Amino acid sequence: MSLRTWPGLAISCLLAIVAAVLITAIVGLILRSVGRRREWPALLIKRARVPFRLFIAVIALWIAVTISLPAEATADWADGIHHAFLILAIATGVWFAAALAVFVEDLGLARYRVDVPDNRYARKVRTQVLIIRRLTVVAAVVIGLGAVLLTFPALQAAGASILASAGVIGIIAGVAAQSSLANLFAGIQLAFSDAIRIDDVVVVEQQWGTVEEITLTYVVVHIWDDRRLVLPSTQFTTKPFENWTRQHSELLGSVEFDLDWRVSPGGMRAELNRVLAGTDLWDGRTGVLQVTDAVGGWVRVRVLVTARDAPTLFDLRCLVRERLIDWMQRYSDASLPRTRVEMVAAPERTVPTARAQAHTADDARLFGGSPEAEQRAAQFTDAIPIQADPGESAEKAAGPSASRRNDPDAPLN
Known part of the structure; x- marks a missing residue:
């Protein structure tokens, strides 16, 4: 391509840029005029302004370069320019399409507000739309990348x-x-x-x-x-x-106390009603005080209250706990938990004498130490007959002389 073609190409590109700016300005003016009566044009401008301008600029430049290329331009050089503009057009077009999809999803989100008390369905729609938005962006990127390849x-x-x-x-x-x-x-x-x-x-x-x-x-x-x-x-x-x-979002929560047996449940219940009536944290559904247990040294008192959501319920439980503790300290200190200890005098200890110790030791014996124990032992021993040896009986009958005859070494009297 000769140098004489560069001024014409530059002028064509400049005119293309001016045309793209005019087109985007006209579209923006139309949307702003419509946006005076509706809200969606401002959202569309916010989402799609930049990709739309780039897409129009790429298309305008592509057309200008195609028209301005001389006939003697080499095929490889012209094909390279067309290929580059095709890739830019695909990238900006995919970006613009994804921006339009996000704009449509934003319109759906604008119809469902989550800053109102009963927003369960709105939160459900918002969750699904946000997931769809991410899927849309991922799909647009994959499609654009595949088209470029x-x-x-x-x-x-x-x-x-x-x-x-x-x-x-x-x-x-x-x-x-x-x-x-x-x-x-x-x-x-x-x-x-x-x-x-x-x-x-x-x-x-x-x-x-x-x-x-x-x-x-x-x-x-x-x-x-x-x-x-x-x-x-x-x-x-x-x-x-x-x-x-x-x-x-409404929840029920509990506040529990372990108090003394002298607590007055009726007084606590009246104070609870005064506390709930004086706060906007309570939603008016449930507010009861019950004695749920009375075993051992404590009385278990449970307060059940309700609120419109979890943070409000937490604040309400803290308020009820604080006010009831303050009421017991001021007007019913007998209700406060106490630990009772009974002091008992230790019994006097006497040192036993030796005779008492011996008597106690004898009492611990089963077969000795007393006439009854001796008699019990005799019942066991008398019941077993003692058998004498026959040889020993003959020696006893012969006397001492027979013993000396049998034993030569025995001394003489």
Whole structure:
């Protein structure tokens, strides 16, 4: 391409840019005029202004360059320019299409407010729309990337082999990314099963908080102390958890006291009614005081109250606990728990004498120490006859002389 063609090409590109600016300005003016009576044009401008301008600019420049290219331009050089503009047009077009999809989803979200008391259905729709938005963005990126790759002739020729090996690659990828795929399908399941929603109050992993974000692979729980607990999506599909706002946000809570037996349940009940009547934390559904146990040294008093949601219930329980403790300290100090100790004098100890100790030792014997014990022993020993040796009996009958005759060494008298 000769140098004489560069000024014409530059002028054509400049005119294309001016035309693109005029087109975007006219479209923006129309939307702003409509936006005076409705709200959606402002949202459309916010979402699609930048991708729309880039897409129009790329198309206008492509047309200008195509018209301005001289006939003597080489085919390779012209094909390279057309290929580059095609890739830019695909990228900006996909971006613009994704922005329009997000705009439509925002219109759906605007119809359901979550800052109202009864927002269960709105939170459900918001959760599903946010999951669909992420799927839309991912699908747009994949489609755009595939369209860009298909513009290369080498990849088009290799398409048959890629499709043939897609099954094997899919199996390998599935085995390697089993955990990621499980979280992906769990995220989709959470979005449409209505198990949890945005702003649901949950208790998971012994932590209490609200569901702040639900993605395709993980869930973010905003804990009450402003920490964020990031959990995989499979945590909510394979393990049990508590959802305090599954059907409605109203909750019932308890406040328990271990008090002395002299407590006055009637007085505490009257004070509870005064406390509940003077606060807007109570929703008016339930407010009772009951003695649930009276065993041992304590009387168990339980207070049941209700509130419109979990944070309000927590504040209400703290208020009831504080006011009832203050009432007992001021007007019924006998109700406060006490530990009673009974002081008993120790008995006097006497030192036993030697005779008493001997008598005690004799009393501990079964066959001796007393006439009765000796008689008991005789009953056992007399019942066994003693058999004498015959030789010993003959010696006793012959006398001492027979013993000397039998024993030559025996001394003589």
